Amino acid sequence: METQTRKFEILRYRPEEQSEPEFRSYEVPCMPDWVVLDALNAIKDDIDPTLSHRWSCRMGVCGSCGMLVNGRPVLTCAAFVRDYEGTIRVEPLSNFPIVRDLVVELDDFVHKIQSVKPWIVRKLEKDVEQGEYRQSPAQLEEFKQFSMCINCALCYAACPVLASEPDFVGPAAIALGHRYNLDSRDEGNAERYDAMHGHNGVWSCSYANECSQVCPKHVDPAMAVNQAKLTGALQWTGILPKKSMT
Amino acid sequence: MEVIEHDILLVGGGGAGLRAAIAACEASPDVSVGMVSKLYPMRSHTVSAEGGAAGVARDDDSLELHIQDTLKGSDYLADQDVVEVFVDAAHKELTQLEHWGCPWSREPDGRVSVRFFGGMSVKRTWYATDKTGFHMLHTLFQTSLKYDRIVRYDEYFATRLLVRDGVCRGVAAFDLRTGEVKCFLGRAVILATGGGGRIFPFTTNAAVKTGDGMSLAYRAGVALKDMEFVQYHPTGLPGTGILITEASRGEGGHLKNKHGERFLVEYDYGVGDRAELGPRDMISRAEILEFEAGRGLRGPYGDYVHLDLRHLGEQKIDQRIPFVRELARNYVGIDPVWEPIPVRPVVHYMMGGVDTDVDGATPGVEGLYAAGEVACVSINGANRLGSNSLPECLVFGKRSGEAAVAYASQGASEGPREALVGQAQAEEARLDALRHKVGGEKIAQIRRELNSAMEQGCGVFREEDSMAACVDSVRQLKGRYADIGIGDSSRIFNTEIVQALELGNLLDVAEAVAVGALARRESRGAHTRRDYPERNDADYLRHSLVRFAADGPRLDYRDVTITRWQPQERKY
Structure with missing residues (x-):
């Protein structure tokens, strides 16, 4: 297979040396089956060892390598060079502070994930010796889609609400909280109510649907947010109890 | 230098590390756990496991059958007492994950579904479609968030175990975000950093699988066991x-x-x-x-x-x-x-790893534990059966978490603080020097040559000459590694330094693999020699142990533990 030289413009920011981020251009010989991540690794290995970016599994499941490619949030391990024409522009995810180059600060994202209490809450825990909880395929289907989130944060980069309201708990966290609320084994939705339905919860969402557009795993967080709005409203009015959803 | 103290320190936050952390918290109401990981836990390579996790679940299955399948799969190099412990606990751990919310695929009646897997004689592999590792890892990570006592140090790279007089009481690690080296002190340290498949060019393993924990333990005086089995x-x-x-x-x-x-x-x-x-x-x-x-x-x-x-x-x-x-x-x-x-x-996958006992404790270095792919406990012997590695992370993650707490609470001393901090300071000086290192060799070039040498010498089929050439190549590359130059002297998120340190770890692991392979003159499980095509129980029904020495690795052997199952010809 023959390589084709492609031009990349990469946003570089090394805070010890630069006051502002700036684009730098690289000419990279690319194999026809390369993804954008391959080109970044080629730059790192053979052109400029000072480039910093995160990556690990290179198969779209660890969630490390999300960046903006030509302005759109994508996993760079699943974005093929051949699908872009002309110069390819790579930037760190928007709506996050830049640590360096293509690396953004994720602590706030992880805190938001934690804030919805994404674990099974039960009044009485069953002993392991008593075996599994029975859960029908239909009950599993209720929440399965929302359990597919890989925490890549592309939806946070795409969300127009987060651009202006940084405290919004955000699509991935709401989808995850909703996932546990829908799980037949869980009894914790009252404990999640404040994080999900409080000041920075679902009601901040303006339903731009950008999150679902960019989600690489088809989690459809916008649908989770809107389902959560409905159940939250029914709970608030007392039509649905807060505790036993199922 | 900042000194951070916890009762238990974890290095690594994948399946085994998270399970160990949760087990430590459940074992004691006031234990504090520090989890040092070079990546956010949900990025760990457990995430890439697909097919499933083995555990006896059905009436047509039995613990005895799971044990027999595992031993036969291992070509009888697994320790039989450990396999019994593993099989007895595996299905309970998978049930525990179910209670924590893991979305296992289900039968119409609501029971967990199981599927066939290679070398397993009946259906016993639990699965969550074909993203089992992903769901297990996220379930463990999300469950771990319940515990305020698990304090995470995400994106901290551990570079040295702090060991004094054969007792491990901490680890030196730097914060990628600032480049600052910190001294972590604890009464026990658990390694859960995964394997080192990246010594090879063509691997399923994620970029992070660079054998870090294996190298840490090896350099601290613990043997690497059965490393030739890849x-x-x-x-x-x-x-x-x-x-x-x-x-x-x-x-x-x-x-x-x-x-x-x-x-x-x-x-x-x-x-x-x-x-x-x-x-x-x-x-x-x-x-x-x-x-x-x-x-x-x-x-x-x-x-x-x-x-x-x-x-x-x-x-x-x-x-x-x-x-x-x-x-x-x-x-x-x-x-x-x-x-x-x-x-x-x-x-x-690497069947070999840090030598441990059934509780994850490493012989020779007190206070140090290992679990998961980094460890060789050993249940996999010469060939692991598919779907035994995920339950291995759970079973031995839990056991080492509990054992570390028991050890730490039974009067384990605090350790000589000044000496340990001194070691961390020496590490800080070493890393400072590395950031400014001038040299003629390039990291990527050495890594490529290492990958090529390993593929040539330690592939599916092996023989004396190519393995000997591989051992030589790795030694030469170790020499050239001393002359690498670093182009990036900055502190903040310096991934070139990470790659340089990872390459050092890869070289240690590769050398242990090649040395172990060259010396084992038989074919057993994944170690297949064209020049010695038969299994040789008389001479090699033994674990290999590679120990670090300044002038090159030392090799010796230990008998496999055989209890009730005599080795037989391996035919399916």
Whole structure:
């Protein structure tokens, strides 16, 4: 297979040396089956060892390598060079502070994930010796889609609400909280109510649907947010109890 | 220098590390756990495991059968007392994950569903479609968030165990975000950093799998055990090495050569009626022999065979192995509903690792534990059965977490603080010097040559000359590594420093693999020699142990523990 030289413009920011981020251009010989991540690794290995970016599994499941490619949030391990024409522009995810180059600060994202209490809450825990909880395929289907989130944060980069309201708990966290609320084994939705339905919860969402557009795993967080709005409203009015959803 | 103290320190936050952290918290109401990981826990390589996790679940199965299958799969190199402990606990741990919310696939009656896997004589592999590792890891990570006592140090790279007089009481690690080296002190340290498949060029392993914990323990005086046993998975995508799960065969997929023959059935490769449900080492060998017989297909990345799923039909593929379809479509442009998938053997897993006992404790260094792929406990022997590694992370993660707490609370001393902090300060000086290092060698170049040497010398089939050349090459590369130059002297998120340190770890691990392989003059499990094609129990029913010494590794052996099951010829 023959390589084709492609031009990349990469946003570089090394805070010890630069006051502002700036684009730098690289000419990279690319194999026809390369993804954008391959080109970044080629730059790192053979052109400029000072480039910093995160990556690990290179198969779209660890969630490390999300960046903006030509302005759109994508996993760079699943974005093929051949699908872009002309110069390819790579930037760190928007709506996050830049640590360096293509690396953004994720602590706030992880805190938001934690804030919805994404674990099974039960009044009485069953002993392991008593075996599994029975859960029908239909009950599993209720929440399965929302359990597919890989925490890549592309939806946070795409969300127009987060651009202006940084405290919004955000699509991935709401989808995850909703996932546990829908799980037949869980009894914790009252404990999640404040994080999900409080000041920075679902009601901040303006339903731009950008999150679902960019989600690489088809989690459809916008649908989770809107389902959560409905159940939250029914709970608030007392039509649905807060505790036993199922 | 900032000194951070916890009762228990974890290095690594994947399946084994998270399970250990939770177990430590549950074992004691006031224990504090510090979790040092070079990546956010949910990025850990456990996430890439696809097909499933083995645990006895059905009436047609038994602990005895799971033990027998595991021992036979291991080519009798597994320690039988440890396998008994493992099998007894595996299904309980999978049930525990179920209670914590893991979305296991289900039967119509609501019970957890199980599937066939290679070398397992009945259906006993629990699965969450074909993203089992992903769901297990996220379930563990999310469950760990319940515990305020688990304090995470995400994106901290551990570079040295702090050991004084044979007692481990801490670890030096730097914060990637600031470059600052910190001294972590604790009464016990658990390594859960995974394997080191990245010593090879063509591997399913994520970029982070650089043998860090193996090198840390090795340099601290613990032996690396059975390192010569490297598992090739029979179904990796050519080029990228991305894993196509064994579940695709467990669900009924066929392997075919260029004539469209099911070669495992047509030719005698020792797997007999089991065919595609044979163990990984045997099927990987069969694929190479097909290539050598001229019955492989030719592609830009070398020979390959076909994994044919077409007869399963679209509905079953989408229901049971949707990720296989997604990966094949994305990365090789093939829809397995309509076309067979090109696959070839790919480095997948290291049976060997840090020598530990059944509780994860490392002989020789008190206070140090290891669990998961980094460790060799050993349940996998010369060849791990698919779907035993995920429960291994759980069972031995839990046991080491509990054992570390018991050790720490039974009067383990605090350790000589000044001496330990001094070691961390020496590490800080070493890393400062590394950031400004001038030299003529390039990291990427040495890594490529190392990868090539390992592939040449320690592939599916091995022989004396090529292994000896591999040992020499690795030694020369170690020499050249001392002369690497660093182009990036900055502190903030300096990934060139990370790569330099990872390369040092890869070189340690590669040398142990090559030295162990050269010395084992027999064929057993994944270690297959053309010059010694038979298993030799009289001389080699023993674990190899490679120890660090300044002038090169030292090798010795320890007998395998045999309890009730006498080694037999391995035929399927």
